[in-house]
Amino acid sequence: MGSERKASKGTVQIKTSNDRLQLVFSFGGKRHYLSTGYTDTKANRKLAEMKSRQIELDILCNNFDVTLERYKPQSQQVVFTPSVTPVVESYASLTDLWDSYTEYKRSSLSPSTLAKDYHKIYRCINVHLPMRTLDKAVAIRDWLIANKSPLSAKKILTQFSACCNWAVKSQLIEDNPFEDMASDIKVPKGDYEETDINPFSxxxxxxxxxxxxxxxxxxxxxxxxxxxxxxxxxxxxxxxxxxxxxxxxxxxxxxxxxxxxxxxxxxxxxxxxxxxxxxxxxxxxxxxxxxxxxxxxxxxxxxxxxxxxxxxxxxxxxxxxxxxxxxxxxxxxxxxxxxxxxxxxxxxxxxxxxxxxxxxxxxxxxxxxxxxxxxxxxxxxxxxxx
CATH class of the missing domain: 1.10.443.10 (Intergrase catalytic core)
Known part of the structure; x- marks a missing residue:
């Protein structure tokens, strides 16, 4: 591992170990060394930087996952079957796509939009959703409808669709599984703050x-x-x-x-x-x-x-x-x-x-x-x- 200087509190440092990028930071008085699984390339450095910013934001907002599960790569799932060689099925990860999409949009968004709206989606994906890969898009929609208000579910699905549209144009995925899902959700008129008009006398x-x-x-x-x-x-x-x-x-x-x-x-x-x-x-x-x-x-x-x-x-x-x-x-x-x-x-x-x-x-x-x-x-x- 390189001899980079120690990162300050709340800051995530990127180092290399055995030609793999590693995230190094301190939290709760403990030093953490988290392998990203990425080889040390220019493209992978950008991915590691996005992960480091997620961790820094979670520490800042008191949303840090002490198990570190939220920050581990999720773009691959290993499926074991009896008497055959294990195979790797590649499923596009909603977590990784949303991270990349947020980074793409960062320069055009205000700090309040990033912290409030985009981080809320991030928490929904990483804290609440029981499934996080695009092959489970229908199950994700059904979970949102069952566990969120119609307005919240519609907003989240709209954001997921926008993210996947960007990913298609960026040649990260072939199609958008969330397309038109939001339009099927009917929101009661009173759910909109600006048009929910019920004044006091x-x-x-x-x-x-x-x-x-x-x-x-x-x-x-x-x-x-x-x-x-x-x-x-x-x-x-x-x-x-x-x-x-x-x-x-x-x-x-x-x-x-x-x-x-x-x-x-x-x-x-x-x-x-x-x-x-x-x-x-x-x-x-x-x-x-x-x-x-x-x-x-x-x-x-x-x-x-x-x-x-x-x-x-x-x-x-x-x-x-x-x-x-x-x-x-x-x-x-x-x-x-x-x-x-x-x-x-x-x-x-x-x-x-x-x-x-x-x-x-x-x-x-x-x-x-x-x-x-x-x-x-x-x-x-x-x-x-x-």
């Missing part, structure tokens, strides 16, 4: 805000919840606000960044979901709310809605703990997702006569989306005399 909105204010454990989040209801912004945009974004003497808010999940945890990134930035007008109620929570020694970089530890608020944790806990304790309150605060604002704005184009500008949607998903629901039908 004014009374329900006010009860929720008051419940947060009175809650012993979660009253810290009351200003944020009220802010979401009276601005209709996305939760990721609200938690990313800093006082430098409250401009023109409390008359405007400049939304221009969002807190997302990345490989290193929560990250504040520039830009919004559908645009680079937008301006939101502040009315008297909103101005009063912001002034009531502004610190005395505020700076431009101070967070408007910090966590209790003065960090970025994790919207997922906020939903799973505070939001669910408070709503489940409200008698007669039908549970709805935190994102319904946005739908509530848009619906109320339309009912109060705000022009569709103005609503679209304030919340960062197109007028077409507002017309299609909100305007028809918020107007009462009226048949004139004729």
């Amino acid at each position: 004014v009374e329900e909105r006010d009860r929720i805000i008051q419940a947060f204010k009175e809650n012993r454990y979660y009253k810290h989040y009351a200003p944020l919840i009220e802010f979401l209801f009276i601005t209709g912004c996305r939760p990721s945009e609200a938690v990313a606000l800093q006082w430098k974004h409250i401009v023109s003497n409390f008359t405007m808010i400049r939304f221009e960044q969002a807190v997302v999940v990345s490989q290193s945890g929560l990250t504040c990134k520039q830009g919004l979901k559908t645009q680079k930035k937008r301006i939101f007008p502040i009315n008297n109620r909103l101005a009063g709310l912001l002034k009531s929570i502004q610190p005395v020694d505020v700076s431009s970089e101070t967070k408007v809605f910090p966590s209790p530890e003065d960090k970025w608020i994790d919207v997922h944790n906020l939903t799973q703990r505070a939001w669910k806990n408070v709503l489940f304790r409200l008698d007669g309150m039908k549970y709805r997702k935190l994102y319904q605060t946005r739908h509530t604002f848009i619906t109320m704005a339309l009912k109060n006569g705000v022009d569709v184009k103005d609503v679209a500008t304030m919340v960062g949607n197109s007028p077409e989306i507002i017309y299609r998903h909100y305007a028809g629901q918020s107007r009462e039908l009226f048949l004139p005399e004729f």
Whole structure:
């Protein structure tokens, strides 16, 4: 084995041993030497590098497989039969294809997409799926349908198909066994966050805000919840606000960044979901709310809605703990997702006569989306005399 210097903690080093590439790293106070089975060629070096990045990402995300099974080559299965020489049947490995596909897409994807969406697929393949080779594509589809929501199963199969389409074009496999599988899955309309429109009433909105204010454990989040209801912004945009974004003497808010999940945890990134930035007008109620929570020694970089530890608020944790806990304790309150605060604002704005184009500008949607998903629901039908 070569005499390369020792890798730092959390870093995977590639070495050679008996003309085979080996991954060397430390975890849990133990030094690991994992053979890839690859000979030391330029092409195999790239495969080894992908494996090393997987291990580094798993260590970073606390998903490391201490058995190391997840990181061993899976592209071949040895089948033993009695009284004959063992043969090797080559089955394309979904694990290996997804790793290669992710590496191919890496330069065109944001860190949050890689850490959240692509790593979620990676975990599905390596942690949950009981079968991982392309000859089991139908069984994989059936398992996903049985164990995932229709929307999740459809998304995963869509990604598998995209991966295999790439693999076909790259001449890694001959055909795509997942082709058209996703199109057969019907997703209930309400499963889509942006189109799952079930707004709260004014009374329900006010009860929720008051419940947060009175809650012993979660009253810290009351200003944020009220802010979401009276601005209709996305939760990721609200938690990313800093006082430098409250401009023109409390008359405007400049939304221009969002807190997302990345490989290193929560990250504040520039830009919004559908645009680079937008301006939101502040009315008297909103101005009063912001002034009531502004610190005395505020700076431009101070967070408007910090966590209790003065960090970025994790919207997922906020939903799973505070939001669910408070709503489940409200008698007669039908549970709805935190994102319904946005739908509530848009619906109320339309009912109060705000022009569709103005609503679209304030919340960062197109007028077409507002017309299609909100305007028809918020107007009462009226048949004139004729």
